[in-house]
Amino acid sequence: MKVDLNDYFYFVHVVEKKGYTAAARALDMPKSRLSRHVVQLEERLGVRLLQRTSRNVAVTDEGKSFYQHARKLVDTLELAEAAMDNRGGKLTGKVVISCSTGVAQFALLSIVTEFAKLHPKVHIEQRVTNAMEDLVAEGIDIAIRGHSAELPDSSLIQRFITNVEWQFYCSPRYLDTLQQLNTPYDLADCQFLKVGRSGSKDAIPLMNRDGLRTHQTSNIALCSEDMSTIRQAAIEGLGVTALPDYVCRTALQTGELVRVLPDWLSQSASLSLLMPSRLGVPPHTKALADFIREKLPLVVRGS
Secondary structure: OOHHHHHHHHHHHHHOOOOOHHHHHOOOHHHHHHHHHHHHHHHHHHOOEEEEOOOOOOOOOHHHHHHHHHHHHHHHHHHHHHHOOEEEEEEEOOEEEEOHHHHHHHOOOOHHHHHHEEEEEEEEEEEEOOOOOOOOOOOOEEEOOOOOOOOOOOOOOOEEEEEEEOOOOEEEHHHOOOOOOOOOHHHHHOEEEEOOOOOOOOOEEEOOOOEEEEEOEEEEEEEEOOHHHHHHHHHHOEEEEEEEEEHHHHHHOOOEEEOOOOOOEOOHHHHHHHEEEEOOOOHHHHHHHHHHHHHHHHHOOOO
């Protein structure tokens, strides 16, 4: 029976999208057509690759083994097309990048636009979310992740970019209303503006340069997953907050914010670049990843 390379391509998408419905949506094609290609592949191989149930699709042991080979084949075909697209030295192609709202607004803004100017034929799709997405299932080529702990081991390619310090800030006006703010214990008498959701762990973490760690309860006045909202609330004099230093750099320079508790940090986090593990990376994707790794540390450090 004649080999149909589309069978491999569609099978890989069903596995990575974890089902026919998501794969059909991503490929913009009928689910029935997708299913026919997978069935055709199974019949030609004489093995069951996917176990279908009423609610989901499970990959059989044979399917997992076959997927590793099929993924390499698809990678090779995609690299061959990318090589033709990028002939002549001009980068072209689509790259999907994922990052959090704060990173998009305060760190990657100038980097993405600068790259787009340099390489106008590269189509950049930036997805902004605070959720930890599945890069493979969502078709993401590059992800920038902030994390305070080690990222779990996975098949993803992980590249450390830079460290980020979360420092304490408030407006000069708010600071004037406080009797004192010299030690972590003084946070108990403050209104606090928290990045994230309200929850049981509302005590503020603190650490100093000597490695001493403590937690201090405070009066949570506002919670938001959007760093720009928290920063603006601090500028408006609504309380004290802890934010990455690069988020508050401009407001610090203009005098809208001042740093408080200078001997303490809320946390020291890391920014890392993640990519799905592939046989090869298309030139336009590698170029953007390299550009981010070069420029992002400079933006974060303010140099």
